[in-house]
Amino acid sequence: MxxxxxxxxxxxxxxxxxxxxxxxxxRLAIVYQLAQQERVSSELRCSDFSALSGKSNLAYHxxxxxxxxxxxxxxxxxxxxxxxxxxxxEARFPxxxxxxxxxxxxxxxxxxxxxxxxxxxxxxx
Amino acid sequence: MxxxxxxxxxxxxxxxxxxxxxxxxxRLAIVYQLAQQERVSSELRCSDFSALSGKSNLAYHxxxxxxxxxxxxxxxxxxxxxxxxxxxxEARFPxxxxxxxxxxxxxxxxxxxxxxxxxxxxxxx
DNA sequence: CCCTATGTTCAACGTTTATTGAACTATCAA
DNA sequence: TTGATAGTTCAATAAACGTTGAACATAGGG
Numbered sequence: 276m277x278x279x280x281x282x283x284x285x286x287x288x289x290x291x292x293x294x295x296x297x298x299x300x301x302r303l304a305i306v307y308q309l310a311q312q313e314r315v316s317s318e319l320r321c322s323d324f325s326a327l328s329g330k331s332n333l334a335y336h337x338x339x340x341x342x343x344x345x346x347x348x349x350x351x352x353x354x355x356x357x358x359x360x361x362x363x364x365e366a367r368f369p370x371x372x373x374x375x376x377x378x379x380x381x382x383x384x385x386x387x388x389x390x391x392x393x394x395x396x397x398x399x400x
Numbered sequence: 401m402x403x404x405x406x407x408x409x410x411x412x413x414x415x416x417x418x419x420x421x422x423x424x425x426x427r428l429a430i431v432y433q434l435a436q437q438e439r440v441s442s443e444l445r446c447s448d449f450s451a452l453s454g455k456s457n458l459a460y461h462x463x464x465x466x467x468x469x470x471x472x473x474x475x476x477x478x479x480x481x482x483x484x485x486x487x488x489x490e491a492r493f494p495x496x497x498x499x500x501x502x503x504x505x506x507x508x509x510x511x512x513x514x515x516x517x518x519x520x521x522x523x524x525x
Numbered sequence: 526c527c528c529t530a531t532g533t534t535c536a537a538c539g540t541t542t543a544t545t546g547a548a549c550t551a552t553c554a555a
Numbered sequence: 556t557t558g559a560t561a562g563t564t565c566a567a568t569a570a571a572c573g574t575t576g577a578a579c580a581t582a583g584g585g
Binding site for chain 4: 424426453454456457460461477478479
């Protein structure tokens with residue numbers, strides 16, 4: 276279980292997969308929460324998303340987000356730290372991520388975005 | 401078969417449905433082609449997309465595009481004229497449609513966007 | 526009126542999807 | 556070593572999805 280999971284290269288990031296990933300409310304919420312956190316520390320642990328769903332369902336969504344290139348997972352001890360691949364996304368599809376994020380922000384009341392989401396100071400390991 | 405099909409109001413347009421719609425390569429191609437056509441006449445007939453798939457499969461995708469608010473269908477005789485709901489989209493999710501379209505344009509070689517798509521002058525009925 | 530062109534609707538199908546709980550692995554701390 | 560913590564993996568399930576072809580509806584032209 277220790278090997279760091281697979282991530283696509285920047286060039287392998289595909290538009291339909293990215294849009295499909297973002298079309299799921301839970302994954303959109305994960306991405307949104309990661310984007311919020313960027314202002315503070317850029318990384319969050321899996322358990323920081325526990326308000327959105329159960330552990331095993333989150334693991335499923337994390338895998339999809341990794342597979343499509345939206346986020347990167349760093350293994351540190353028993354934790355996984357996730358962060359947005361903002362630069363790669365911006366290079367591949369300029370403006371797309373921000374357009375989606377601001378659209379989500381605009382509809383925050385309709386989406387399950389920020390259940391109990393206050394910013395968290397993470398101690399990088 | 402004559403009644404004009406159902407369209408959501410501007411306010412009913414939801415982000416996850418829009419992203420999901422755009423995540424299908426065929427639907428993305430339809431939207432892309434409609435956007436191209438906008439410069440000329442803003443409307444296209446169903447049969448203008450026949451390079452993308454069969455009639456009944458296209459009807460299925462058209463229905464999804466209507467249901468999520470991405471396009472509007474106008475019935476005129478035996479034809480249906482479709483156009484992008486650009487203003488509604490822009491009002492709901494500013495910048496989103498253009499970001500997706502320019503991302504698609506950037507990846508035009510990887511996507512089934514423009515099989516035999518030259519601009520067509522349509523005589524509005 | 527019949528014939529054709531344009532699209533939709535329906536049933537069928539195989540595939541993919543999201544979700545669950547249980548079992549498992551790995552790491553850390555006592 | 557024992558126990559607790561953090562997450563993944565697997566199998567099972569139900570629902571949704573994309574695609575097909577056949578049948579249908581509608582309008583226009585001879």
